[in-house]
Amino acid sequence: MSAYIKLSTMEYPRFEGDIRLEYPEILETQTGDTFPCPADYVPVTALPYPNIDPSVQTAYEIFPQQIDGKWTMVWEVRDMTEAELQQRAEDILSPVKI
Numbered sequence: 001m002s003a004y005i006k007l008s009t010m011e012y013p014r015f016e017g018d019i020r021l022e023y024p025e026i027l028e029t030q031t032g033d034t035f036p037c038p039a040d041y042v043p044v045t046a047l048p049y050p051n052i053d054p055s056v057q058t059a060y061e062i063f064p065q066q067i068d069g070k071w072t073m074v075w076e077v078r079d080m081t082e083a084e085l086q087q088r089a090e091d092i093l094s095p096v097k098i
Contacts, residue, residue: 002032004041005064005071012064014041045072052077056085 003013016035020026023038030036037043044064052059059077066072080088 002035003044003046003073004037005044006041008040012044042071045070047073047075050075050077056080058084 001015003015004019005012006014016026016031019038019041020028026036045067050059056079057077058080059075062074062076064071065074
């Protein structure tokens with residue numbers, strides 16, 4: 001699924017459905033490569049989830065940046081806090097409740 005940024009307001013992420021609400025003339029059949037992206041929107045290049053050590057790190061998406069003239073997804077990686085590590089340990093050791 002492609003994400004877009006609205007240039008006039010910097011709203012992100014916006015998706016085809018969001019854009020169709022503003023531009024109802026865009027048909028549902030116009031999607032993916034045939035989606036007529038309005039001039040006020042640009043696609044954001046997706047990047048894969050970063051390679052992290054999930055036992056001690058977490059990654060999350062921050063606001064996209066222009067890289068080489070293209071809006072691009074940006075991931076931030078940080079070490080987990082002691083509280084997050086403790087919660088993770090408790091979750092692993094807790095019995096599953098159904």
